[in-house]
Amino acid sequence: MKYLFSAVLLLACTAASANLCENGQRQSPINIVVTSRQPLPPLEFNYHPAALKIADDGHTVRVRFAKGSTLRIGKERYTLQQFHFHTPGGDRIAGEEFPMAAHLLHKSQSGQLLALVVLFRSGAENPLLTTLLPLIPARADGDHTHPDVSVDAMRLLPPIQSYYRYTGSLTASPCTEGVDWIVMKQPLELSPAQLARYRKRYADNGRAVQPLHQRVVLESP
Numbered sequence: 001m002k003y004l005f006s007a008v009l010l011l012a013c014t015a016a017s018a019n020l021c022e023n024g025q026r027q028s029p030i031n032i033v034v035t036s037r038q039p040l041p042p043l044e045f046n047y048h049p050a051a052l053k054i055a056d057d058g059h060t061v062r063v064r065f066a067k068g069s070t071l072r073i074g075k076e077r078y079t080l081q082q083f084h085f086h087t088p089g090g091d092r093i094a095g096e097e098f099p100m101a102a103h104l105l106h107k108s109q110s111g112q113l114l115a116l117v118v119l120f121r122s123g124a125e126n127p128l129l130t131t132l133l134p135l136i137p138a139r140a141d142g143d144h145t146h147p148d149v150s151v152d153a154m155r156l157l158p159p160i161q162s163y164y165r166y167t168g169s170l171t172a173s174p175c176t177e178g179v180d181w182i183v184m185k186q187p188l189e190l191s192p193a194q195l196a197r198y199r200k201r202y203a204d205n206g207r208a209v210q211p212l213h214q215r216v217v218l219e220s221p
Helices: 003-024 127-135 193-202
Strands: 043-046 051-054 059-062 069-074 076-085 100-108 113-122 143-149 161-167 178-185 188-190
Touching: 051 127, 127 143, 127 193
Parallel strands: 113 178, 113 188
Antiparallel strands: 043 069, 051 059, 051 143, 059 076, 069 076, 076 100, 100 113, 161 178
């Protein structure tokens, strides 16, 4: 009976997750078109260089951080957990689709998740990707640490740090809602050769844009 109950519970949780991915009302990514411009608090980054800890998770390249790098927004402080990449970029601005995005995932002390999105346009070679692409592990076999290679998440931030903010979700199952989304307004650049090299290794993993469902997208000046 215990095993039967566990199996039923697992099936129910799986069904609930699938239902949320298909029918959730606050899903990510979105197409940012209409916004409410407000005097939002500045993004106060306190990221620190760290030894590179990189992994191939089977879908993208993922760089993890120990505690120490933080983002403060108003009174709330979030700790940087990791960043990874999506192709195409997912979130759109006024219908524009971007070839790549970096997602920098954070968590507050209370457990609130925050995804900070940096979009990329095709253009000049990106210095951080120049460092990372040759070091992607050959297999999806966990983290690889490179003590002699320093990675600084500040290099993923655009010079102009105005942003959009909305309430969204995880972009993969179980598509958990209630995640804070910060989308930087100024894109970075990567070269066509860098994008081609990344896509040669990974299939596109960007989720399609989701309905807004009356959500308000806030915009900083």
